[in-house]
Amino acid sequence: MLSSQIPSADVALITAGPHIKAVTNYKQVSRTLEEFDVEEQPSSVLEEKFPNLTIIHSAVKSLHTKSHCVETADGRVFGYKKLCICSGARPKLLTQDNPYVLGIRDTDSAQEFQKRLSKAKRIVIVGNGGIALELVYEVEGCEVIWAVKDKAIGNTFFDAGAAQFLIPSLEADKPQAAAPCKRPRYTTEEAAPGGSHTFTADRSSQAYGHGPTDSGSALGPDWHEGIALRGAEQVSRRVSVEYQCEVEKIFTSEVLHKSPQQTLRTECGDWPVYVRLTNAKTFGCDFVVSATGVVPNTEPFLQGNTFVVADDGGLQVDDHMMTSEPDVYAAGDVCTACWEQSPLWQQMRLWTQARQMGWYAGRCMAAHSLSEPVELDFCFELFSHITKFFNYKVVLLGKFNGQGLGPDHELLVRCTKGQEYVKVVLSGGRMVGAVLIGETDLEETFENLILNQMDLTPYGEELLNPDIDIEDYFD
Structure with missing residues (x-):
């Protein structure tokens, strides 16, 4: 948006990953509803489209708002007139240091999940949001224990009545996928069993989900299309839902060996990891998927600066997407909308809102640079979202x-x-x-x-x- 609004300005995109996420197959369904796919593309695609754009491949080490400059992890320093922070959010993992607990957030972690799933007979999925809903429906050939803290599934998106409507889909066989994946994947790996490809963002980054500066960008809508989410069993799908419970403790088989709870082994079988839930049930499994939401990825921007941070951890922004620091804007999951909102709109950390906020932030930055007025975009009048579940x-x-x-x-x-x-x-x-x-x-x-x-x-x-x-x- 910036590059097209001010073609004479130098625009830079600092990104840790080698690829960018591009919106494709965009369709305006109605006045506020929109549908689109998210495609991973080489960053050269953007540079070819906008001659005034430079892409800098590095993670950000620090931001100095007083001197208007950003320092990247590889030691370079870039000055700016205006800056927009779009660093998204990172998974709120059940535990940070357990190798049997996976968070799914970016292409790398999705690939790791696929790899582990191919050898798994039983997994435990914890969470009740979008990723958990997609996973329990898509995973085949593996028993799934689904732990949700609410009385019904999908509490973030719908009520108990809608949940009841959807539940039979978990028990029925999944319909055959009609079309191949629309999005190209960048891969250096051979085809997985069944002809689907595993995919990776072709980079050696930190272990997924273990730090605020992870380089992977969030997965797009329908991220699971075109990848084989199949376990080691012959069953099509077996999902057991455990309602109104959370994880009390996660322990490995080694810990179990040394503990007085040795009887658990005979009760639950021999598994690499065990999960005790607050409903007093314990399940053994091959690994645990933590799909328990996200936290705004504000590191490393807070250090040495005076940003006003909202209760949910996001950078507070006004109705022009401006933070409390001069010339610094924010958009997407990293920010919290703190203007007087329309009675029909609320912020939810979703792809549609990230795109809308980014688009509007670009317009605001351009308007302020050109000293032009800008009104709050109509998309903030009414909350609207299209997705697919089950x-x-x-x-x-x-x-x-x-x-x-x-x-x-x-x-x-x-x-x-x-x-x-x-x-x-x-x-x-x-x-x-x-x-x-x-x-x-x-x-x-x-x-x-x-x-x-x-x-x-x-x-x-x-x-x-x-x-x-x-x-x-x-x-």
Whole structure:
């Protein structure tokens, strides 16, 4: 955005990885909804597109806001007039130093996961967010114990009703993938069994997930497409969900040898690692996947500077994506939106918002450099997100889970088993949120109804009557 807005300016992108993540197959679905793929490409693609752009391959060692310069890990120093920090977030691992605990965040860690999974008979997945949801559905040939701290799966994205709608998909056989992966992978490895390729970002970096300066960028939507997530067993899929529990302790078989809990070996079998949950159950497994969320990756920018940091650890930004330090902006997972927000929008650390924030931050930086005014972008008016879970299209709009609403809001639900789940959130007779699972074709209509804030009281439950063509009615 910067390079295209100010073609005369020198723009530099400092990145630790040799590749960049590019948005491809972009499609504007409605006024605020957008769909796209994320593709890993060589950074030369960007340099060829923008002659005023230089890409610097190195991790950042320190930032000196007073002297307006950045020092990279290889000892170089770069001055700046304006700087945007887009360092994302890093996995919040259950434990940092256990070789049997994996976090999945970037291409390297996904490859490590694939490698270990190919020899595994049972794994434990801990977490209830997007990566956990994708993993439990995609992993085959391996028993999966899924530990979630909530009463229902997918608590971040939907309510217990939607969770119940999706659960049968875990028990059914997975449909055959229709198309090969759309994204090229950079690999130096041979094809994995079954013809799929393992992939790597072709670099020797630190061990994944063990430091704030890891060089890998976050995985894109549908990151698991085109890689074989298959274990060592012949079963297609076996998932057991353990609700309302967290990990109490993780211990290895060596520790078990020396402990008085020797009986666990006979109860749980002989495994490399054991996980004790807070519901008093213990499971042996080949390894543990920690998918318990992320923390903003603010290191090493805080040292020696006076950034105002939000409660969730992100750099506070105003409605022009500016931090508390002069000429320093931030966008994506590393920042926390601290402006007075629209009643229909909330920040969630998702790919769609990272793209929107980056795009808008570029516009703000350019406008400020040219002393031009800039208004808050319309994408911050209404929260909207399209994704896919358990092979269903999922659309989330506005306060889709009743976030921050008082007890007076009401829900309308329509559910056709195995086909669609539609939930509408109404407050004061006006639509303020919606969850659409399946091919409902209601996203644009509902988006308009939420934005227009039309009084829907006269329609009552007829609003979701499947015999009424609601799209035509409100066209």
